[in-house]
Amino acid sequence: MLSEKDRRLLKLISEDCRLLPEELSLQTGLSPEYISERIRDWEKEKVIVGYQPMINWDRTGDEKVSALIEVKVLPQRGYGFDKIAKRLQKYPEIKALFLMSGGYDLSLLIEGKTMQDVALFVAEKLASLEHVQSTATHFVLRRYKQDGIELMGEEETLQRLVVSP
Amino acid sequence: MNNYLASHVASLPPSGIRKFFDLVATMKDVISLGVGEPDFVTPWTVRESGIFSLEEGQTMYTSNAGLFELREELSHHLSKTLDLSYDPYHEILITSGASEAVDLVMRAILGPGDVVLVPDPSYVSYAPCAILAGASVNYVPTYAKENFRMRVEDLARVYTPKAKLLVLSYPNNPTGAIMNREDLLPIADFVTKHDLLVLADDIYSDLTYDKTHVSFASLPGMRDRTLFVSGFSKSYAMTGWRIGYVAGHADLILGMTKIHQYTMLCAPIMGQFAAIEALRSANEAKNDMVTAYDRRRRFMVHGFRQMGLDCFEPLGAFYVFPDISKTNLSSEEFAEQLLKEEKVAVVPGTAFGPSGEGHIRCSYAYSMEQLQEALKRIACFVERRLANS
Numbered sequence: 001m002l003s004e005k006d007r008r009l010l011k012l013i014s015e016d017c018r019l020l021p022e023e024l025s026l027q028t029g030l031s032p033e034y035i036s037e038r039i040r041d042w043e044k045e046k047v048i049v050g051y052q053p054m055i056n057w058d059r060t061g062d063e064k065v066s067a068l069i070e071v072k073v074l075p076q077r078g079y080g081f082d083k084i085a086k087r088l089q090k091y092p093e094i095k096a097l098f099l100m101s102g103g104y105d106l107s108l109l110i111e112g113k114t115m116q117d118v119a120l121f122v123a124e125k126l127a128s129l130e131h132v133q134s135t136a137t138h139f140v141l142r143r144y145k146q147d148g149i150e151l152m153g154e155e156e157t158l159q160r161l162v163v164s165p
Numbered sequence: 166m167n168n169y170l171a172s173h174v175a176s177l178p179p180s181g182i183r184k185f186f187d188l189v190a191t192m193k194d195v196i197s198l199g200v201g202e203p204d205f206v207t208p209w210t211v212r213e214s215g216i217f218s219l220e221e222g223q224t225m226y227t228s229n230a231g232l233f234e235l236r237e238e239l240s241h242h243l244s245k246t247l248d249l250s251y252d253p254y255h256e257i258l259i260t261s262g263a264s265e266a267v268d269l270v271m272r273a274i275l276g277p278g279d280v281v282l283v284p285d286p287s288y289v290s291y292a293p294c295a296i297l298a299g300a301s302v303n304y305v306p307t308y309a310k311e312n313f314r315m316r317v318e319d320l321a322r323v324y325t326p327k328a329k330l331l332v333l334s335y336p337n338n339p340t341g342a343i344m345n346r347e348d349l350l351p352i353a354d355f356v357t358k359h360d361l362l363v364l365a366d367d368i369y370s371d372l373t374y375d376k377t378h379v380s381f382a383s384l385p386g387m388r389d390r391t392l393f394v395s396g397f398s399k400s401y402a403m404t405g406w407r408i409g410y411v412a413g414h415a416d417l418i419l420g421m422t423k424i425h426q427y428t429m430l431c432a433p434i435m436g437q438f439a440a441i442e443a444l445r446s447a448n449e450a451k452n453d454m455v456t457a458y459d460r461r462r463r464f465m466v467h468g469f470r471q472m473g474l475d476c477f478e479p480l481g482a483f484y485v486f487p488d489i490s491k492t493n494l495s496s497e498e499f500a501e502q503l504l505k506e507e508k509v510a511v512v513p514g515t516a517f518g519p520s521g522e523g524h525i526r527c528s529y530a531y532s533m534e535q536l537q538e539a540l541k542r543i544a545c546f547v548e549r550r551l552a553n554s
Contacts, residue, residue: 008456026467027460027533156206163186163199163510165289165338 005030006038010047013039017051054147066095066111066140067118070104071126072133081105084131093121104136115139177296180289181516185500189510196539197510198527201338203402203483205457207439208450211401214442215435223434229426231259231410232437238444239410247370247380249393255415258422259440261432263368263396263409265425268294270364270392270411271330273420275300280327284315286517286524288338288366295330303328306520309477309488313342317351324359331361333381336369339517339526340486341462341479346379353384362417363391368409369482371400371451374459376480382412389414397436399482400451401443406436458483461529461536468540472547483530486514490523492550499525507542 002010009028012019021032021039028035042048057064076083081099085106089097096109108126112118118137127135144152167175182199189195206212230236236253243249251257260266267290275281277299283291285304292302303323307313315333333352335344344352356363363381370378382391396409409432411421425431465485469476475488489499496513503509514521529536 011456012460026464029463158204158206160200160202160204161186162189162195162197163182163512164201165180165182165516 054149056151058143063113065115065118068138069108069110070136071106073105074131074133177293182289182512185512195508195510196535198539199510199512200528200530202404204530205402205454207403208447211439211443211447215439218435218438223438227431227434227437229422229431231432235259235437235441238441242444248383249380251412256418257410257412258418259432260409260411261429262407263394264290265429266394266409266411269421269424271295271298272424274330274362278327279329280325282328282331284334286339286514286521287334291332304518312477313340314344314348317355320355330364332364334366336373336481338482339484341482341484343373343481349381349384353387356390365391365393367393367395369399372455372458372483373481374462397440397443401447406439408432408436408440465529472544473551483528485527486524488523489525493554496522496525503546507546509539509542
């Protein structure tokens with residue numbers, strides 16, 4: 001369990017991982033040494049698994065296609081779904097992979113340059129895998145919100161008075 | 166046409182803030198730390214409720230006291246969060262912002278000859294409302310070295326037997342000071358001894374850091390002597406919705422309801438529906454806002470201390486109130502020269518009462534980027550002044 005101060009620190013890092021320990025210290029009242037040590041621990045414990053900016057590729061003009069793929073899998077005795085999941089997560093095309101409850105088993109987010117790329121990956125790599133029973137591919141048409149960030153429309157601007165009591 | 170104005174209105178001094186607002190409004194590219202409202206938009210779930218109430222055709226008057234559902238929800242909320250118990254039928258009145266509630270308290274209780282004891286510095290409305298109610302004001306000075314808490318000895322010094330009402334506004338605007346239980350207890354004894362009523366303006370009660378708010382009304386024997394005033398503006402970033410409330414003894418609430426029914430009729434219904442939703446499901450969003458304020462607060466205090474200025478650590482609201490007397494400038498001079506030279510707007514401490522001299526109020530209800538830029542500019546200004554002094 002995280003302590004309250006660690007929870008606050010981790011939340012701040014999750015919102016802006018560019019902040020240096022000195023800056024984090026100013027905002028949390030924790031010492032820079034403590035913060036550096038905690039971050040090192042969290043990296044070691046795989047609590048912090050990476051630092052990535054959130055990029056809206058749709059705005060770059062680069063072509064990119066994403067698809068959500070539902071996969072039905074035959075679970076393997078002694079391993080359940082973990083064995084196949086371990087194998088699947090190695091593919092760089094697969095950006096996210098979840099075990100789901102409900103009508104299918106695994107949910108994959110796949111990214112490719114073209115629809116053809118994605119279709120080929122599904123047909124050749126995914127559907128042909130042993131234990132995969134069926135796949136259903138849903139192409140993403142438009143991204144409205146991702147990782148908690150609204151991507152559509154302008155940011156709400158505050159229309160506050162410049163001075164108020 | 167000035168001679169047509171009632172004399173007590175004509176003689177009312179304009180708000181010190183207004184004067185400064187007019188000055189800032191003429192300038193371009195100003196970074197303002199002068200705003201006394203959250204920089205967050207009302208949480209979506211709350212906005213959505215307001216919209217839904219309109220779609221449902223909820224565009225009528227409500228009862229004078231406000232939607233019963235809201236009063237009931239508030240009654241639960243106050244009991245859960247501040248250990249206060251108010252009957253939603255007779256002891257809670259929904260108002261158009263806490264500002265109306267302050268006015269109602271003054272008008273329901275005060276008359277010519279009465280005196281109100283007001284902390285100095287404090288929010289700009291108390292004295293004018295008291296004067297408009299025919300009363301006069303004695304200021305209770307508070308000091309940086311005492312963490313801007315009201316002390317009973319300072320209260321006793323300005324007390325007069327004509328005093329009927331004491332205002333307690335903690336967490337305080339502009340200082341950010343809070344009062345703990347042990348600070349409030351001697352005040353409670355004083356209030357009992359002199360048979361005073363108390364207007365407890367708890368509008369910033371949700372915005373405290375490291376310590377939880379203790380409401381004066383929750384102290385032994387103080388419930389019926391206290392008119393508990395608060396609202397949704399600061400806690401839930403709902404300034405424009407204009408929803409506040411006052412809770413207290415049924416007889417006093419009834420008196421206020423009479424004034425409210427003849428002058429305001431009721432608070433806006435859309436805002437009342439939104440407020441119900443705020444209490445039910447925006448507390449997580451509120452906590453996130455408090456966390457953000459807390460980070461900025463630490464950053465600001467550190468920034469002013471780095472400049473070589475004394476800066477009392479505020480534990481509530483969203484203001485810092487640094488001491489600028491080392492620059493040999495008065496609060497007003499500091500604010501005016503800073504605005505002209507560095508285009509940063511702050512509010513002179515004197516806008517909140519004479520004890521604000523030597524201080525400026527800086528709101529930290531701004532993004533971190535804005536605060537960083539503002540502090541950089543203020544630091545340049547202070548450095549120049551300290552070099553000259």
